[in-house]
Amino acid sequence: MSVITSIEDLRLLAKKRVPRMFYDYADAGSWTEGTYRANEADFQKILLRQRVAVNLADRSTRTRMLGQDVAMPVAIAPTGLTGMQHADGEILAARAAKAFGIPFTLSTVSICSLEDVAEGTDGHPFWFQLYVMRDRAFVERLIDRAKAVNCSALVLTLDLQISGQRHKDLKNGLSAPPKLTLLNLLNMAGKPRWCMGMLGTRRHTFRNIVGHAQGVDNLASLAEWTARQFDPTLSWDDVAWIRKRWSGKLVLKGIQDVEDARLACATGADALIVSNHGGRQLDGAPSSITALSPIVEAVGDKIEVHMDGGIRSGQDVLKAVALGAKGTYIGRSMLYGLGAMGEAGVAKALEIIHKELDLTMAFCGHTDINSVDRGILLPTARH
Numbered sequence: 001m002s003v004i005t006s007i008e009d010l011r012l013l014a015k016k017r018v019p020r021m022f023y024d025y026a027d028a029g030s031w032t033e034g035t036y037r038a039n040e041a042d043f044q045k046i047l048l049r050q051r052v053a054v055n056l057a058d059r060s061t062r063t064r065m066l067g068q069d070v071a072m073p074v075a076i077a078p079t080g081l082t083g084m085q086h087a088d089g090e091i092l093a094a095r096a097a098k099a100f101g102i103p104f105t106l107s108t109v110s111i112c113s114l115e116d117v118a119e120g121t122d123g124h125p126f127w128f129q130l131y132v133m134r135d136r137a138f139v140e141r142l143i144d145r146a147k148a149v150n151c152s153a154l155v156l157t158l159d160l161q162i163s164g165q166r167h168k169d170l171k172n173g174l175s176a177p178p179k180l181t182l183l184n185l186l187n188m189a190g191k192p193r194w195c196m197g198m199l200g201t202r203r204h205t206f207r208n209i210v211g212h213a214q215g216v217d218n219l220a221s222l223a224e225w226t227a228r229q230f231d232p233t234l235s236w237d238d239v240a241w242i243r244k245r246w247s248g249k250l251v252l253k254g255i256q257d258v259e260d261a262r263l264a265c266a267t268g269a270d271a272l273i274v275s276n277h278g279g280r281q282l283d284g285a286p287s288s289i290t291a292l293s294p295i296v297e298a299v300g301d302k303i304e305v306h307m308d309g310g311i312r313s314g315q316d317v318l319k320a321v322a323l324g325a326k327g328t329y330i331g332r333s334m335l336y337g338l339g340a341m342g343e344a345g346v347a348k349a350l351e352i353i354h355k356e357l358d359l360t361m362a363f364c365g366h367t368d369i370n371s372v373d374r375g376i377l378l379p380t381a382r383h
């Protein structure tokens with residue numbers, strides 16, 4: 001294997017090792033994928049000021065997110081079907097995050113359950129991302145289960161009342177576990193490492209749901225249940241209801257508009273995430289890094305502002321921090337590492353991003369991430 005020096009190296013390796021439908025699930029957006037591509041491309045338009053003859057000893061990327069000490073201003077984003085990129089993927093990613101000293105966020109539509117991840121990380125606190133389903137009793141039980149396993153934050157996603165049209169998922173017939181069609185079998189036959197891992201685990205479907213949602217005890221009932229459960233009636237009243245049921249840290253994910261950011265502040269949430277769902281919902285929406293500054297300017301003194309979308313390097317993290325983000329999230333960068341090399345691949349992704357963050361911060365004349373501001377950006381890049 002060649003030396004891995006970047007997230008792109010991990011992506012290329014994951015593409016070789018992960019079955020097509022699951023690789024495409026991770027590495028795609030909705031409709032034309034314009035917003036998906038802009039999330040990454042718009043970071044490249046932001047230019048940095050290089051400074052020289054500055055004492056660069058004793059550098060630190062340590063900071064805090066939601067009051068929690070973190071090794072760098074990065075958390076692992078909630079990503080669905082993570083356990084289909086690699087066997088037991090959520091457990092492995094959570095272990096890597098724990099070892100590195102950053103938060104891990106588990107998705108509602110994960111393959112490994114809340115209880116699986118808690119057991120796999122020896123009860124280490126992690127964050128849980130919640131979708132509001134039509135079955136509010138199921139939502140209540142999910143919140144109670146998150147409390148029971150000592151989740152330290154609830155990340156409520158607001159931008160998936162309905163699903164964006166993701167052409168690759170539709171064409172691939174995405175399902176977990178994959179349907180045993182001839183095309184799928186041929187594709188999986190070329191991924192022996194993935195197949196061996198899947199044969200060695202009992203976790204192959206949505207374990208937060210199966211056996212927990214009423215009437216969902218097999219794949220057929222799961223498919224029927226999920227098809228009708230995302231709730232188009234979700235409103236700010238539901239956010240208030242969840243705020244009352246969850247006394248811990250609450251994060252609202254999916255904010256793209258200043259007016260919505262102001263409404264988010266009124267809920268009593270502790271943080272919001274500027275996010276367009278990785279370009280998987282409204283194609284044609286602005287990139288997350290473009291949407292960040294106006295929201296920081298409007299509410300950054302009232303609520304902790306985080307962002308996700310398009311982060312493929314430590315330089316991207318630094319640019320987001322310079323524009324006011326108190327934290328960032330990596331989804332695809334983590335999934336590439338996981339698909340490429342399992343837990344070691346996630347650890348490698350975190351090491352790459354941290355090294356790039358540390359070195360770029362130093363080149364910009366700073367030794368402490370907490371001192372970074374817009375002054376590290378060239379004036380034309382200060383959105």
